[in-house]
Amino acid sequence: VKITFINPSMTGRTRRGPMEPLAFAVLAGLTPPEHDVAFHDECVEPLTADLDTDLVALSVHTFTARRAYQIALRYRKRGIPVVMGGHHPTLLPEEATRFADAIVIGEAEAVWPRILLDADQGRLKPVYEGPKEDLAGIPFDRRIFEGSRYGPVTPVQFGRGCRFNCDFCSVNRFFGTRVVQRPVQEVAEEIRELRPGHIFFVDDNLWVDNDGFTELMEALIPLKRRWTCQASVDVADDPERIRLMARAGCYSILIGFESTAVATLVSMKKSWNQGTSRYEDTVRRLHDHGILVYGTFVFGYDEDTPEVFEACRRFCERSQLFLAAFNLLMPLPGTPTFERLDQEGRFGDEPWWIDPSSRFGYPVFRPAGMSKQELADQVRALKTRFYSRKSILSRAFGTGHIVRSPSSLSFYLMVNFKYRWDLDRALLAPFGDRSDTSALSGICDAAAGPPGAP
């Protein structure tokens, strides 16, 4: 079988220096050698021609669902079967089966070889359910990324799942409350073989428990790599842990602060974050050990008032954050936040990820504390101010001297200016490829038709 893996881009357009999409390294590693494998990442290279292939395999997130469906329609019209996996088909299998010959709910490891066998014999089943994995021996095959224009940051996975259960997050809907980790020695061996450069641990929360975390940090020390991870705010509660992370090469930590407003945190089921004074303490402790902080925030909860934006701006600048993501709440299907807003009738008629009028960076539901336009404008103003040249420089060179070496400074500047450049490129872009009009009507027809209709 000739298999073409396709990573759809949210807008059908390329991005500058994205990260390698790790799911495809797993799929390529799981593919038996008798099959031919081709890989096309629309985030780095436009998907122009219809590729010659026997099977198309797409990884689909909610933000890329519309584009993935457009691509799928094109191939299915040519009689080429399409398989979809990833978060969106897992959360909304009924929708995804309308656009694919087969979908995978959950993880690929146990079911991918079976799917290839069934595809070869022309008897694909509409739904395969990947059982929960124990993560030992996963074959990450990165050769498919060779020669492509990816950025200098390489993704690595230690574990899957998160021990928390925030209201807006789809991670628990995907993994349940289970957290599993790879054997540390396998992670260390993989890192030893990677190209030089910065590493990004894709785990939703690298800080799960003391034993696994300490073992990982100790294995990282001799590798002398610089890395970033995502972790909950309590990662900084223990000074010994921070010291160990710094020794292990931690450059920065992405922390989901989400909001400086306690009422919003309560509503998100994230009251354990506690709010601004804890955030300031966390950032200070990490800065003391030379670790930078990337804060992420969500706006649009019913408790958000116009004052939250100014409070957030003050915190970010005072704390000299390395980076910040100011996200609009785009409720993900399957999450309690989505269900509540849906029951309250606050979305439009079509699912927002399919609706051609939806825009990245524009609210997809009626907010309670302000108008849609005000919410969009305030979030945009925050981004513009945080990534202004003045803010980038003052965060680096302000009172705390958070960036301590020339190489650290060059990475800080490179990433901040990349984010600055990216801001306007994706903002207000519609989902999917706007020029793909034939596929648009196809999507509407297929969405109205019976499951499995091309």
Ligand code: B12
């Ligand atoms: C790294 C990452 C990014 C990187 C992407 C870089 C890259 N090229 O991968 C960056 C920082 C750019 C990013 C951006 C965003 N992200 Co992101 N990201 C992640 C993260 C942390 C890890 C993804 C990863 O590598 N996982 C490791 C691989 C091995 O796992 P996997 O992709 O899930 O694949 C497995 C299965 O899903 C399945 N599978 C997946 N694809 C396929 C395909 C087939 C054919 C098959 C059979 C199986 C299969 O098998 C794989 C192995 O078991 C996830 C969190 C998570 N838990 O996944 C969020 C996540 C994917 N991101 C998310 C979101 C919302 C975003 C943003 C919209 C955030 C924002 N507001 O800007 C943007 C969108 C960007 C865009 N343009 O599309 C959500 C998506 C939710 C959803 N329902 O779709 C997630 C799940 C986080 C969350 N907390 O909810 N993200």
Ligand code: SF4
């Ligand atoms: S801590 Fe982060 S990854 Fe975990 S459930 Fe909350 S938002 Fe999701």
